[in-house]
Amino acid sequence: MPNIGLADLSNATLVLTIALYAIAMLAYACDFAFGKRPGAPAAASGRPERVESVALVGAASGAEFAGHAFPADPGDPSELADLSAENGHRGSDPAAAEGSPAAGAAGDQRDKPSSGSLPEPAAAVRQSPWPESTWVRAGFVLTCAGLVLHMVSVATRGLSEHRVPWGNMYEFIAAITCAAVLVLVLGAVRFRAYYLGLFVLLPVVLALAVDVVWIYTPAGQLVPALQSYWIAIHVTAMIIAIGMYIFGAVTTVLYLLSARHERRAAAGQEDVSAGIMGRLPGAATLDRLAYRAILFAFPAWTFAVIAGAIWADHAWGRYWGWDPKETWSFITWLVYAAFLHARATAGWRGRRAAYIQLFGFTCLMFNLVGVNLWITGLHSYAGIS
């Protein structure tokens, strides 16, 4: 029997959470309306520093000294290739590259270090983690407060039912939005990209509103098919992965907009989005953030699918049966794998990879919503009809 008092507390805190998130969005919007406009319409090359400054002060500028843009993506595979080109220049035979001492010395004489013009190494200097604008600070604090309430809501729901609180669609949406906001908060602090809050909270608030108004399901017991500790493992991994996928998708949309804005700015065109874009960390960083999110989400998703297969094996006697839910998890997995490949394929990085990622996210959402609504299978426990 569910504990009604706790269940009611969960419902109330969830409504309060939505309110806090909404006010947080308002605060971000106020920054846009009344806040100081950050910098001039950003010159493309200046952008990445916003974030790089967190990383390391001295090191980042080395590349610029040599007249090369700082690589936005440290995972860029072409770098090692370039490097080996330099080796190969002296002889493609590895033995020759080793070189006779004389040849090596001669080479070294030619290539005296240009020290003095490079910055001295310094220990990492972290700037204050706080956002500068008061409005943004307010928005961020509200977001954190909302997140705490959100967690309380999910936890009390679970306590009221004596089980993990993700047994039906209502609980599932509450949980994945909670995961998404958690990823947002961590990402915002780590990358000093607080303004992302506005854009991540937008889908979160909409989803929670729909959840509370239309999908609400009273607290209750699980049907026997769901009574397994695998639900805790499988669905928890899924929720974590989806939270990161949501963050990745939002960041990717922003990346696409920001890249467009930067192209326009570079071409000297006026761009209405300059005010918003100036508050975001720049296309290169957004791209990297989205990539990071997927890098964490993908193994989590892989694990979730494996755990699901084990559970299916325990419950139905086959680990994979091409049930619609399974099929769409597989499709989602493939498309995100394609995205990771695209990131490592010449000519596919950037916008094309971003579109693949968004396609993967569409598959993910279809699996959550579309499959439940339109396709029936063994997984039809969503509790909505």
Added chain:
Amino acid sequence: MTQELTGRKDRGAADATPAATAERVDGSAVAADGAPESHQQRPRRFGVVAWLRWGWRQLTSMRTALVLLFLLALASIPGSVLPQQGIDPAAVSKYYAAHPSLAPLLAKLSGFDVFGAPWFAAIYLLLFISLAGCVLPRTYRLARSARQPPPRAPRHLGRLPQAAGFQAAGTAEQAVGTAAALLRRRRFRIRVGEGWVAAEKGYLHEVGNLLFHVALLGLLVSVALGGLFGYKADKLLVEGETFANTPVGLDVFRPGRLVTAGDLQPFSITLRKFTARYIASGVQRGQPSTFSGALRYNSRYGGPRRSYDLRVNHPLIVDGVQVFLIGHGYAPVFKVTDASGKVRFDQAVPFIPVEQSGLTSAGVVKVPDAQPRQLGFAGVFLPTQIDVGGRLASAFPAPEYPRVSLVSYAGNLGLDGGTPQSVYSLDTGRMRRLAVSPRPLAPGQSMTLPDGLGKLTFTGYRQWVSLAITYDPGQIPALVSALTALAGLILSFLVRRRRIFVRAAPAPAAGQVPGAAAIEIGGLTRSDAAGGFETEFAELASEIMQEVRGGAAAVGEPGGVTAPAGEKGE
């Protein structure tokens, strides 16, 4: 900026050397692009070998892998939209009825068996050939590069993504020696040259990536193993009954391609009792809370019999075969006597639930031996019968007020026609409905048929379970492959492969201290998935500076050991 975002090719030495050479020089470095030859030219003159080589390169290129991954995803979609024969045959029949002209066409295209379709197989086989063709050479290159020393330090470290520089007292050789010792302590692989050190670390990144891809191949093989040597079967078992695991004893038997009847594990199972509990009140009233089947089984004929409590998510495993509880229902027991007064039928008849909230179940009783007419009955079993405005219904799934209601027929059941009939449906084409009211019968009650045709007694009811029996020898290999893939994935995401270079040379005469050395440090990484190379580089660089300066100070020269915070590069 556009250029930068989409395909940043304009880096460092790339302008000095044609990109093509870059990729050929050092296999280990190329690995990033799997098959770097994706922009290789088509052979100019016709030659079979040249074309084959070109085709193979195309197939094993990253771009092809990307396209095939995508194609496989797209090809799976019809499998979730169209009903699939292997999953829900009834839905396929329904689809045929609803789309009589489209369905045969779809069937021809394997639309109802997408995951067994030749075109689906073509895509994944191509993908896996591409995978093998990509992974094998990469493994070879990795093994080779692990045995070779790191490449030489490039001339201009300032061009690398991470770079720093400083001056220190002492000779260039001392500085290089100190830096090399430090990097070696940090478990870098070291190569020292005249005035430079090259260091590399993080081969596990590539190992993880290869492990992941090889494990995917393992997964494919495991699945194939299950498809060839495994089997699936279904059995509906009424309380008190026993079945043996033979093709005859099973209701549905779907063997793998290479399975014969003799391969079946010879166990038998008896269902002693089945218990279902339901939530009795509240909004979830009527929802099941537990199912449990008490089994007796032996793993071979005449072997010792054991007990097992079969539940959902809690299968019985005998001899590597898994037995699952996947459904349940009621089997009312009927006794039928015919006109001659002989008992012609006395057994439990499984009825199939037609709705879940009250478990109203439908079924038929066929009495082919009845004289002078064959008898047939069709109707429902209602666990908790209620009357809703003259219509019968069941209010609760547990048998609190169990009743059956049957319509009676006499005539020819049509069982001798040769066409197999379902035991759950009655062909009334050649039967006459008898004038007897289908009023609900309680256990023990009878209804007498008109014209002295006989009598039916509802003697009681039992429960049945439906069991799914599966044997899949590919299961454990599949699990191992999947977990290996996951481990490889995590490994490749967590470990970054990086190179650190240090160059030292006598400082220009204008330098601060006579006899000082100018030291440059450069670093780059190829695969910094989890991030953090900037920090690692900064820490390493500042440690190298401290050690080099400290070492020099120990020799006698005062050096500015504390590093001033470098000014931010704009």
